[in-house]
Amino acid sequence: MxxxxxxxxxxxxxxxxxxxxxxxxxxxxxxxxxxxxxxxxxxxxxxxxxxxxxxxxxxxxxxxxxxLAIIRPTYIGTSMTPTYVLLPEGHHHHIICTNCNRVIEFDECGLEAIAAELEHRLGVRLTGHLLEFYGLCDQCV
Amino acid sequence: MxxxxxxxxxxxxxxxxxxxxxxxxxxxxxxxxxxxxxxxxxxxxxxxxxxxxxxxxxxxxxxxxxxLAIIRPTYIGTSMTPTYVLLPEGHHHHIICTNCNRVIEFDECGLEAIAAELEHRLGVRLTGHLLEFYGLCDQCV
DNA sequence: AATGCATTTGATACAGTGTATCATTTTAGT
DNA sequence: ACTAAAATGATACACTGTATCAAATGCATT
The missing domain is CATH 1.10.10.10 (Winged helix-like DNA-binding domain superfamily/Winged helix DNA-binding domain)
Incomplete structure (x- = not known):
């Protein structure tokens, strides 16, 4: 079938x-x-x-x-069992290998563009990404 | 003192x-x-x-x-107590209000630029953000 | 359609994380 | 120093995600 x-x-x-x-x-x-x-x-x-x-x-x-980068666990609100990431200047960028959990840091520039550049330069195979901003919404400012 | x-x-x-x-x-x-x-x-x-x-x-x-966006919990490797986020096209962008936990979705374009634009358009107050790519490192491809 | 095998499953019991509670202590402004 | 409000530490608990392993299932092949 x-x-x-x-x-x-x-x-x-x-x-x-x-x-x-x-x-x-x-x-x-x-x-x-x-x-x-x-x-x-x-x-x-x-x-x-x-x-x-x-x-x-x-x-x-x-x-x-x-x-498989079909979903991605994230924290909304309170925390449970996390790996805490320092955000030196208020933001941070990294690649997490989903197989060996290695963390590779890099500097930001584009987005789709940077993904291609990273794949080429680091020899990684990227399947997805997540960009999160943090702060207060208009109801909470 | x-x-x-x-x-x-x-x-x-x-x-x-x-x-x-x-x-x-x-x-x-x-x-x-x-x-x-x-x-x-x-x-x-x-x-x-x-x-x-x-x-x-x-x-x-x-x-x-x-x-306060000084740190940010994230998943490295396996999962514990997450909120799962669907990644429709392999990626996703959103703002999480750290006060009421509301999620506001938006389309990506720049990065520092988009942050300013979002603050102006949505009336939000952004204090930080996190961009994550997922995939395999060169050792695991 | 039936076969064979590696993959995946479900049940259970467990380990560990993060939380609620509340009397006591501490901070920092006066 | 004094004080009110904020924060703490101890404890006990709820709940999440995991290890284990015999049994079941998907699916490539015949």
């Missing part, structure tokens, strides 16, 4: 991973979430989608998707 | 917070760390600096420093 897969499911398969019920359920939960979702919410949604999916598989899948 | 304070300690005070032993110990631990450090390592270093500092104060201070 040549089922039409979601782009993300296709990406999973292309990377050599099996499309299991657990993984598809997590993907569905993420896609239905609107873009921002906690692990607790993923667990809840997945349980509704397929209650036979185990807790461990959900976390395993989230890690897998993170490694 | 007009002690010379570290820039970060000054920032803390300027924001209206008291300079306690616990906070100074955490700052020192962070500054001695080289820039990347886990909470467990902070706890260890702080214990060496001043063993009377309690566990709770360390976490409180880390949250405080995060709110």
């Amino acid at each position: 040549t089922d039409s897969l979601s782009p993300r499911a296709q990406k999973l398969r292309d990377a050599g991973h099996k499309l299991t019920n657990a993984r598809l359920a997590v993907l569905q939960a993420l896609e239905e979430s609107g873009g921002h979702i906690t692990s607790a919410e993923v667990l809840g949604r997945v349980d509704e989608i397929d209650s036979s999916v185990g807790r461990a598989s959900v976390f395993r899948t989230l890690d897998l998707l993170t490694g | 007009t002690d010379s304070l570290s820039p970060r300690a000054q920032k803390l005070r300027d924001a209206g917070h008291k300079l306690t032993n616990a906070r100074l110990a955490v700052l020192q631990a962070l500054e001695e760390s080289g820039g990347h450090i886990t909470s467990a390592e902070v706890l260890g270093r702080v214990d060496e600096i001043d063993s009377s500092v309690g566990r709770a104060s360390v976490f409180r201070t880390l949250d405080l420093l995060t709110g």
Whole structure:
């Protein structure tokens, strides 16, 4: 059967991973979430989608998707189990190897441009990136 | 006494917070760390600096420093207690209000330039930002 | 369609992190 | 020095993410 897969499911398969019920359920939960979702919410949604999916598989899948740059865990509000990064001048840029966790620092200039430049200069293979600004919204200033 | 304070300690005070032993110990631990450090390592270093500092104060201070954009928790490697962010095209940009945790999405263009533009257009007050790329380093490609 | 095998799974029990609570201490302005 | 407000430390707890491993499953091949 040549089922039409979601782009993300296709990406999973292309990377050599099996499309299991657990993984598809997590993907569905993420896609239905609107873009921002906690692990607790993923667990809840997945349980509704397929209650036979185990807790461990959900976390395993989230890690897998993170490694593929399909999702990225981030801190909204309070902190839990982080690696703290000093922001010397109010900002910081780095590449994290998703395989060996090495951190390679560099100076900022462009964005899409710098990605290509970094891939060429450092021999890295970039699959995604995240830019976050911090501060106060108009309701809180 | 007009002690010379570290820039970060000054920032803390300027924001209206008291300079306690616990906070100074955490700052020192962070500054001695080289820039990347886990909470467990902070706890260890702080214990060496001043063993009377309690566990709770360390976490409180880390949250405080995060709110001031002095540090920023991030995931290096595996995940713990995250808010998962979908990366539609392999990347994503947003502002997180450190007070009410609201997320405001926007499209990327510059970097320092876009920060100023966002402050003007959205009425937000930005104190810092973080740009992360994901992928494989040259040893792992 | 059936087979075979590496991958993945789910259940459980556990380790560790971050938090709530609150009486006591400390900071810093007067 | 005095004082009020802010912050602390100790403890006990809730909860998250993980290790383990026998059983199940995806999927390439026949």
